[in-house]
Amino acid sequence: MSTIAAFYEGKSILITGATGFLGKVLMEKLFRTCPGLKVIYILVRPKAGHTLQQRVVQILNSKLFEKVKEVCPNVHEKIRAIKSDLNHSDLAISKEDMQELLSCTDIIFHCAATVRFDDHLRHAVQLNVIATQKLLLMASQMPKLKAFIHLSTAFSNCNLKHIDEVVYPCPVEPKKIIDSMEC
Numbered sequence: 001m002s003t004i005a006a007f008y009e010g011k012s013i014l015i016t017g018a019t020g021f022l023g024k025v026l027m028e029k030l031f032r033t034c035p036g037l038k039v040i041y042i043l044v045r046p047k048a049g050h051t052l053q054q055r056v057v058q059i060l061n062s063k064l065f066e067k068v069k070e071v072c073p074n075v076h077e078k079i080r081a082i083k084s085d086l087n088h089s090d091l092a093i094s095k096e097d098m099q100e101l102l103s104c105t106d107i108i109f110h111c112a113a114t115v116r117f118d119d120h121l122r123h124a125v126q127l128n129v130i131a132t133q134k135l136l137l138m139a140s141q142m143p144k145l146k147a148f149i150h151l152s153t154a155f156s157n158c159n160l161k162h163i164d165e166v167v168y169p170c171p172v173e174p175k176k177i178i179d180s181m182e183c
């Protein structure tokens with residue numbers, strides 16, 4: 001067993017944006033290569049007339065998951081879809097679900113985001129910044145948490161010609177941007 005698979009043995013993982021491009025690939029890779037993981041909670045919203053369960057079935061029936069179903073036939077038992085809308089002030093997670101997530105989550109992958117470069121600033125800040133802040137707050141209440149991985153928005157330093165792997169200071173105080181969205 002690889003050290004990565006050993007790390008995930010018995011772990012409960014929470015993924016946001018699991019219905020998106022990166023989230024689906026991440027989930028497939030985890031199920032295929034870490035058979036010992038306990039459960040993947042995914043925060044999903046009903047969309048285009050499809051319920052949560054229908055959306056999960058759609059993902060599992062996609063070509064991407066063919067291999068996973070061979071190596072992990074009980075994959076459907078290891079996905080737990082939790083209703084949530086990250087645009088909502090309390091993430092729209094029920095009390096019972098929140099309790100389970102707080103007590104059971106070992107690792108969070110936060111992949112939900114808007115990746116539209118011409119999105120309204122208000123919506124982009126709400127989803128990419130404020131919802132991330134709320135998830136971090138939630139994560140701070142998880143006694144078992146080992147890692148919070150944020151797949152942040154691409155091209156966030158597009159004004160620079162050369163981008164180093166460092167955290168750049170924000171040209172505007174982030175809190176000011178968040179506060180201005182409430183005006």
Ligand SMILES: NC(=O)c1ccc[n+]([C@@H]2O[C@H](COP(=O)([O-])OP(=O)(O)OC[C@H]3O[C@@H](n4cnc5c(N)ncnc54)[C@H](OP(=O)(O)O)[C@@H]3O)[C@@H](O)[C@H]2O)c1
Binds near residue numbers: 017044111112113127
């Ligand atoms: N794609 C890449 O090559 C790439 C590379 C590097 C970094 N990234 C970063 O990775 C992150 C994800 O990118 P992606 O390409 O996977 O984006 P994507 O395909 O557009 O997926 C976005 C995900 O966010 C979810 N989401 C959006 N609004 C939501 C809300 N209000 N409540 C709950 N979930 C919501 C979407 O759910 P629905 O299905 O319900 O809409 C979807 O699952 C972004 O931050 C992106 O910048 C992407």
